[in-house]
Amino acid sequence: MQRLRHDRLGMGAVAVVGVFLIMIILVSLHLLAADWADERGAHYANPTFLGPGPDDLAMIEPPPGKMLDLSAVDPLAPHYAQIEQRTRQLETTQRPRVRTLPFGGDRYGRDVLAKVIKGSQVSIVVGLASSLVATLIGTLLGACAGFFGGRVGDGLEWLYNVFTSVPYILLIFAFAAVSGRGIVSVIVILGLTGWTGVYRLIRAEYIRHANREYVRAAQAIGAGPLARMFGHILPNVSHVILVQLSLNVVNFIKTEVILSFLGLGVSVDSVSWGTMLNEAQSELILGKWWQLTAATLFMAVFVTAFSIFTDSLRDALDPKLR
Amino acid sequence: MSDPAATAALLCVRDLAVEFRIAREAPRTAVNGISFDVPANRTVALVGESGSGKSVSAMAIMRLLPDNAHVSGSIRFAGRELTSLPTSEIRALRGGAMSVVFQEPMSSLNPVFTVGDQIAEVVRVHERLGRRPARARAVELLGEVGLPDPQLRVHSYPHELSGGQQQRVMIAMAIACNPQLLIADEPTTALDVTIQKQVLELLARLRRSHQMSVLFISHDLGVVGEIADDVIVMQAGEVREHGAVEQIFTAPKAPYTRALLACRPDLERHPRRLPVVEDFLSGKVPSMVDAPRALRADQEVVLEVTGLTKSFRLRDGLFHRREVPAVEDVSFTLRRGQTLGVAGESGSGKTTVGLTLMRLHQASAGRVILHGADGPVDLLGLSEAGMMPYRRRIQIIFQNPYASLNPRFTIGHILSEPMALHGIGADTPARLGLAADLLQRVGLPRDALTRYPHEFSGGQRQRIAIARCLTLQPDVLICDESVSALDVSVQAQVLNLLLDLQDEFGMAYIFISHDLAVVRYMADQVLVMSQGRAVEMADAESIYRRPRNPYTRKLLDSIPRGLAGRITG
Numbered sequence: 001m002q003r004l005r006h007d008r009l010g011m012g013a014v015a016v017v018g019v020f021l022i023m024i025i026l027v028s029l030h031l032l033a034a035d036w037a038d039e040r041g042a043h044y045a046n047p048t049f050l051g052p053g054p055d056d057l058a059m060i061e062p063p064p065g066k067m068l069d070l071s072a073v074d075p076l077a078p079h080y081a082q083i084e085q086r087t088r089q090l091e092t093t094q095r096p097r098v099r100t101l102p103f104g105g106d107r108y109g110r111d112v113l114a115k116v117i118k119g120s121q122v123s124i125v126v127g128l129a130s131s132l133v134a135t136l137i138g139t140l141l142g143a144c145a146g147f148f149g150g151r152v153g154d155g156l157e158w159l160y161n162v163f164t165s166v167p168y169i170l171l172i173f174a175f176a177a178v179s180g181r182g183i184v185s186v187i188v189i190l191g192l193t194g195w196t197g198v199y200r201l202i203r204a205e206y207i208r209h210a211n212r213e214y215v216r217a218a219q220a221i222g223a224g225p226l227a228r229m230f231g232h233i234l235p236n237v238s239h240v241i242l243v244q245l246s247l248n249v250v251n252f253i254k255t256e257v258i259l260s261f262l263g264l265g266v267s268v269d270s271v272s273w274g275t276m277l278n279e280a281q282s283e284l285i286l287g288k289w290w291q292l293t294a295a296t297l298f299m300a301v302f303v304t305a306f307s308i309f310t311d312s313l314r315d316a317l318d319p320k321l322r
Numbered sequence: 323m324s325d326p327a328a329t330a331a332l333l334c335v336r337d338l339a340v341e342f343r344i345a346r347e348a349p350r351t352a353v354n355g356i357s358f359d360v361p362a363n364r365t366v367a368l369v370g371e372s373g374s375g376k377s378v379s380a381m382a383i384m385r386l387l388p389d390n391a392h393v394s395g396s397i398r399f400a401g402r403e404l405t406s407l408p409t410s411e412i413r414a415l416r417g418g419a420m421s422v423v424f425q426e427p428m429s430s431l432n433p434v435f436t437v438g439d440q441i442a443e444v445v446r447v448h449e450r451l452g453r454r455p456a457r458a459r460a461v462e463l464l465g466e467v468g469l470p471d472p473q474l475r476v477h478s479y480p481h482e483l484s485g486g487q488q489q490r491v492m493i494a495m496a497i498a499c500n501p502q503l504l505i506a507d508e509p510t511t512a513l514d515v516t517i518q519k520q521v522l523e524l525l526a527r528l529r530r531s532h533q534m535s536v537l538f539i540s541h542d543l544g545v546v547g548e549i550a551d552d553v554i555v556m557q558a559g560e561v562r563e564h565g566a567v568e569q570i571f572t573a574p575k576a577p578y579t580r581a582l583l584a585c586r587p588d589l590e591r592h593p594r595r596l597p598v599v600e601d602f603l604s605g606k607v608p609s610m611v612d613a614p615r616a617l618r619a620d621q622e623v624v625l626e627v628t629g630l631t632k633s634f635r636l637r638d639g640l641f642h643r644r645e646v647p648a649v650e651d652v653s654f655t656l657r658r659g660q661t662l663g664v665a666g667e668s669g670s671g672k673t674t675v676g677l678t679l680m681r682l683h684q685a686s687a688g689r690v691i692l693h694g695a696d697g698p699v700d701l702l703g704l705s706e707a708g709m710m711p712y713r714r715r716i717q718i719i720f721q722n723p724y725a726s727l728n729p730r731f732t733i734g735h736i737l738s739e740p741m742a743l744h745g746i747g748a749d750t751p752a753r754l755g756l757a758a759d760l761l762q763r764v765g766l767p768r769d770a771l772t773r774y775p776h777e778f779s780g781g782q783r784q785r786i787a788i789a790r791c792l793t794l795q796p797d798v799l800i801c802d803e804s805v806s807a808l809d810v811s812v813q814a815q816v817l818n819l820l821l822d823l824q825d826e827f828g829m830a831y832i833f834i835s836h837d838l839a840v841v842r843y844m845a846d847q848v849l850v851m852s853q854g855r856a857v858e859m860a861d862a863e864s865i866y867r868r869p870r871n872p873y874t875r876k877l878l879d880s881i882p883r884g885l886a887g888r889i890t891g
Binding site: 232 | 680682713717718720725726727728739740
């Protein structure tokens with residue numbers, strides 16, 4: 001931990017990840033971006049720094065020529081004055097749509113900034129949690145397969161082959177059919193289907209380490225198989241696990257998009273970076289780039305900070321680097 | 323240089339200095355202004371321990387150093403200055419007029435090409451021969467380096483050849499274009515002694531028939547004495563002594579040379595303690611009086627091994643399994659305070675014996691009886707849990723001190739773990755205290771406890787590994803090639819330490835080594851193994867004086883013995 005503190009870049013990354021985490025805590029306490037669903041702005045309101053866009057209504061030119069007086073034939077004509085008078089007595093509750101929003105608005109005029117902050121809650125929770133689950137499963141199975149080999153290894157290889165031979169989307173569907181919808185089931189699905197890559201790497205590392213002399217020496221002093229697997233070998237392969245963890249976070253944030261797109265992920269009335277990116281596809285043709293930019297920017301900053309953090313954690317754990 | 327011989331020399335090195343620059347750190351000097359000559363038709367040896375700069379010098383001559391190396395000084399080869407030669411001309415020289423043989427034949431040959439292709443490639447690049455003549459030349463070269471059936475062998479892949487044969491292929495590649503200078507960088511270090519002898523003889527024969535010079539790099543003065551004409555002794559990037567081989571061996575001037583000659587155990591002298599380099603450098607000459615260790619037959623027996631057999635089952639095809647015997651029917655008895663030396667070449671099964679005794683491999687048959695206060699126990703018949711209390715009494719030190727300590731653990735953790743597993747010491751502070759005492763006993767400072775293995779040198783790490791075994795105070799200590807990876811001067815220190823500890827704690831040693839001179843120095847009894855079988859067993863004195871088995875005799879004849887074993891071929 002002390003060594004991590006000396007790594008300035010690493011500490012910067014920790015700070016950024018910390019800010020994101022505080023942000024999602026505030027969001028889940030409804031203290032931040034609670035009003036993200038309010039349709040406050042105009043249809044695709046411009047970001048403030050661009051200034052208001054042209055008013056669509058004002059752009060409709062009045063028809064040329066004189067207006068016809070239809071009051072002779074209009075049965076409502078005598079009542080217009082009365083209607084107007086009545087309307088004035090009523091109060092308008094709907095606020096006028098604002099022309100610009102801090103980072104623009106979406107199709108319904110929702111604030112993109114609030115939306116992306118709200119969206120980070122789902123995305124980061126899904127990304128981190130499912131990556132942790134997948135890495136944990138992959139590490140455990142990989143360690144067993146690599147360390148014990150033989151029958152255990154063969155059995156786990158079969159399991160691995162079954163999982164990788166089924167097309168990914170189909171596999172996700174199969175799990176989703178059983179587990180239903182919602183954030184928790186997204187995490188479970190991604191965790192249960194995404195462990196194969198980690199498994200393969202950890203298994204290879206364990207095969208390599210299991211016959212190293214330091215493991216033999218541990219066996220010679222009487223350390224049991226579990227102590228050797230997790231006490232001795234695990235610290236030596238932790239760098240692989242950390243790199244896989246951060247790669248998987250990115251991967252799963254993206255996969256959540258696919259799940260949401262297929263209707264298996266988060267429900268329509270909530271938002272994630274994935275759904276935002278998904279909406280952005282059609283908006284780009286209209287030249288409305290801010291939703292894409294906001295989601296990409298948040299995702300890029302978080303993902304970069306997270307992988308720098310895992311990298312410096314890896315360096316801090318390696319006694320050879322100081 | 324005014325010396326007329328120097329101007330005629332094939333290779334003149336003057337004030338060669340090599341520095342390595344590692345990002346933002348101060349440059350590290352590997353070679354510090356050395357000068358030497360390699361005259362035509364002679365073998366010059368560069369001798370030194372690891373880190374002496376001998377390999378770096380050779381690579382500087384070949385211009386094969388990495389980019390962060392800064393070379394200064396002058397290297398003249400056949401009248402041309404190599405340090406300023408353009409890369410294209412250096413490339414034409416490499417493998418042509420100047421070639422190199424590396425230490426590890428297994429990693430120097432490309433595993434996916436046949437050896438014929440690899441030799442033919444050299445010829446085709448340098449002599450612009452066509453495919454067929456190049457192939458014919460490859461066959462011819464393989465015949466010249468003494469590979470049986472060169473017509474067939476030319477189609478072999480490297481893994482189908484033994485280590486010695488692979489090194490012959492490397493030599494064939496090196497001499498393919500009739501070089502004027504052959505640089506041999508530890509060419510026999512990875513080979514067994516009997517093969518080493520053959521390769522040295524081959525090199526001596528080729529040097530004469532090809533009229534070339536050889537720059538022979540080695541850490542082993544015994545080997546150098548057999549093959550070199552001139553010897554350059556290097557230490558810490560500087561030349562300590564330079565002279566003809568007879569002078570170096572009979573009248574060494576530099577204290578360092580004298581130390582190197584003395585600290586290696588040899589077959590003739592048996593001082594109680596091996597002298598170490600520091601003794602010579604500080605000026606006091608240690609006593610070299612023979613003090614043979616008597617076989618103490620009156621001690622009680624601690625370990626009795628009968629008919630130990632271990633065979634590995636390999637998958638052969640889909641369902642069939644093949645039994646490969648690694649150790650067959652090995653028996654011996656070990657008494658308290660005694661050392662059994664196990665000698666043999668690679669693949670003889672000597673390491674498997676050690677691992678099987680420790681139950682790190684499951685034995686296929688036999689009995690290993692450990693005698694103790696609670697009567698004799700057959701270790702092979704115990705369950706894993708039943709074995710636990712006996713693990714305290716039989717311990718092992720491995721060959722590679724760089725691999726046998728967990729790199730992620732502090733020394734304190736490494737030493738206290740066995741105590742925690744066996745319930746020695748009340749709590750962690752008590753265990754760390756015991757660990758610190760043991761570190762002092764093996765000659766390391768107490769504050770080493772908080773440091774990590776990579777901060778120590780090879781010899782220090784081996785001391786840590788010894789301390790780890792001592793935490794359990796075993797009755798039997800297996801030393802599996804425990805000093806083979808160490809430099810001779812460090813090796814002498816570790817051997818001295820092992821002998822001191824044996825006298826102090828009365829441990830019995832099983833000392834496994836390929837190095838017969840070291841086994842001779844350490845052991846009371848010697849077991850010679852070949853292809854999984856014990857071919858001869860006797861007390862050390864008689865096995866070296868009167869070997870009965872032909873294999874033992876061949877092994878003893880192959881030990882490099884410096885001038886005495888000079889290859890005249």
